[in-house]
Ligand SMILES: Nc1ncnc2c1ncn2[C@@H]1O[C@H](COP(=O)(O)OP(=O)(O)O)[C@@H](O)[C@H]1O
């Protein structure tokens with residue numbers, strides 16, 4: 035188990051409003067690391083910072099290289115992949131084309147100017163892994179909601195990302211799809227570092243290797259599921275939310 | 288049908304049929320005058336192919352193609368004026384319009400255009416290079432959408448005004464009255480026909496290049512950038528580079544079209560490259576179908592033909608028609624005629640399956 | 646010294662003309678994201694309103710005072726119709742809106758040509774605006790001072806309306822977050838229509854004012870439009886403040902540049918300056934921060 039990504043003292047400031055306020059975070063390979071926290075805690079903004087979308091102070095180091103100040107596409111090339119709160123795939127293109135594009139960031143101009151004759155091996159493998167082998171020629175726009183999210187994860191895999199930052203990857207999924215996604219995440223995390231931003235506590239309990247709780251832009255607690263669940267400050271922040279969640283779970287069970 | 292044209296055999300037969308019409312039927316059936324008009328329309332069609340690529344496929348609404356068209360046209364016109372002057376008054380002579388404007392000394396930047404090779408090289412390099420520079424400046428800073436459209440339009444306006452102010456480029460009247468095209472007398476009908484063949488040949492080449500760009504991995508990437516530019520960045524691509532290629536290709540096509548336009552039509556002036564003519568290039572592309580390959584060609588030819596047929600006799604009605612076409616086609620049929628074909632096909636396919644099921 | 650004052654004033658004056666033409670755009674393009682290429686023709690409609698009013702009324706001074714509010718109503722009514730017929734169906738397609746409204750502009754130009762003829766017409770400048778006043782040793786035309794004052798008034802009124810009236814608050818709410826505003830019971834349809842009315846009305850006012858310094862032809866509006874758009878682009882989306890600063894800056898730049906070279910080079914200069922400026926601030930002078938990925 036090696037450390038893939040180290041964030042130190044991250045601050046993000048929106049015209050004086052501190053959305054992220056001194057966060058330290060380490061992501062290790064082999065772990066599914068959950069980032070939880072109430073709405074507005076700064077989870078998405080933290081992901082934005084690491085991937086170069088939001089300006090920040092502090093430092094993000096991957097495998098010994100400082101990422102701060104690098105452009106979005108350079109950071110992506112260094113193996114940091116992300117998904118978005120609302121799944122964004124190329125709707126007009128087929129599933130296979132989506133994956134082929136995601137696999138091709140390193141292609142030479144010459145190979146770009148030619149037609150694709152066969153699907154690259156890793157695209158075929160990932161199609162299988164994300165369960166979309168049967169839909170390879172389907173336009174991504176007509177996939178079901180959950181399938182789009184899997185496709186997005188698959189796009190990061192074929193792009194050789196080894197740090198995956200997934201923003202609410204199970205939003206809108208049913209129970210079965212959630213479990214499939216959870217198992218997929220663990221499969222992926224065998225050789226990679228996976229961070230998952232999530233609200234769903236049950237999903238977190240079932241699949242988290244480690245948990246970091248954000249609140250008002252700062253880290254409230256970090257550790258195993260049990261450690262974090264028993265932390266009194268977390269209970270205080272989350273009491274309302276978790277009761278609410280339990281009530282919802284009970285109602286839908 | 289569309290399946291067939293997607294195959295290799297289909298592509299070849301498509302090009303074969305087009306070549307038969309352009310190189311066989313048209314010269315046989317049309318008078319010299321009409322063939323000349325068709326050559327002019329083909330120049331617009333070449334511009335349209337580029338717009339289809341940049342706008343239809345890449346989402347870059349370039350309202351300033353007149354700039355690149357004009358660059359190609361003026362560069363060619365400079366050479367032809369130099370050649371004419373040299374023919375009349377010997378090496379280093381001042382072109383006739385400069386004499387009239389009281390310019391006795393040939394401006395230094397005109398001198399190298401005596402060389403045909405230099406001129407052709409400039410036509411290929413200068414507009415494209417300018418598009419690359421401007422494209423980088425704009426796309427790297429993520430200026431896009433409406434902002435890009437307005438900037439490109441402002442560029443067309445600035446370029447036309449700049450030319451109007453330059454007496455040594457013919458000013459408001461532009462450059463006209465050419466006698467020779469690389470040594471061929473333009474009064475000769477045979478040479479006029481040769482110009483038509485050049486325009487037709489270039490159109491086929493340009494369509495082939497656009498086809499290859501569309502079907503390559505680059506073409507898929509371009510559509511991806513059009514639909515979700517930011518996503519492409521997060522996959523590790525520099526989206527600006529992808530856009531610049533399509534923009535530069537469109538500029539190159541327009542420049543070549545301009546260069547052929549000048550000997551065909553015999554005049555180039557700021558009036559045919561400014562804001563309004565630039566946006567008019569869009570109309571044919573929109574009518575034919577911005578995202579399709581052949582649609583822009585057909586649309587551009589149709590608009591040019593209608594313009595010639597109607598604008599002299601019914602100037603007022605033609606302007607209304609243009610305005611209404613913009614309104615109706617873009618608002619109600621954004622996919623252009625090409626999408627009608629696709630829609631009816633889907634409808635037929637649907638009724639076919641219904642019949643099969645019944 | 647005289648030269649400097651003269652240039653500064655010319656800059657301010659050019660800037661105020663730009664601003665008048667751009668103010669309505671800043672509302673419709675800046676606040677709603679709608680690119681209305683027919684805005685130039687609304688300006689042209691304002692010009693012809695001034696012309697027709699003078700034909701009817703006769704007295705130049707009275708007709709100017711009547712034409713200003715009438716021009717606002719004419720422009721505003723045209724804007725309302727355009728919004729209702731076309732623009733509202735195209736809100737998610739800004740580039741298509743641009744092309745459709747260009748088509749509308751073409752039609753309106755031809756209407757003007759058919760009604761008033763292609764040659765330019767002139768409006769008589771009222772007695773009290775003829776001649777100039779002495780400003781620090783420079784003779785300054787009164788018409789230009791009038792336009793400057795009108796621009797100041799227009800900007801002030803728009804800013805006050807946006808800030809202090811209920812309608813203004815609704816506009817700002819819809820600009821800030823359309824969905825949230827809807828949830829709060831604001832009809833964004835009505836707000837859009839209202840914004841379009843005001844923005845287009847301002848074009849009409851600009852048109853009336855512009856007859857004081859130039860003649861009117863069917864293509865009058867078009868010649869102002871591109872510059873006006875550049876002002877909005879440089880000023881930043883949705884920012885009246887940005888439009889003011891950008892208009893004055895571009896006006897001054899153009900005026901100074903013109904004295905040292907030619908008017909045509911000044912146009913090119915403006916374009917270069919804006920492209921360079923966008924390198925530094927791609928979102929314009931002042932930006933509304935939003936979370937959208939686009
Ligand atoms: N671009 C922005 N401008 C201003 N405020 C922002 C911006 N992005 C996020 N915020 C604010 O930062 C806070 C954190 O947001 P976010 O990271 O989306 O929270 P989470 O993902 O944890 O729900 C929120 O209060 C949000 O309103």
Ligand SMILES: [Mg+2]
Nearest residue numbers: 077078079119
């Ligand atoms: Mg979030």
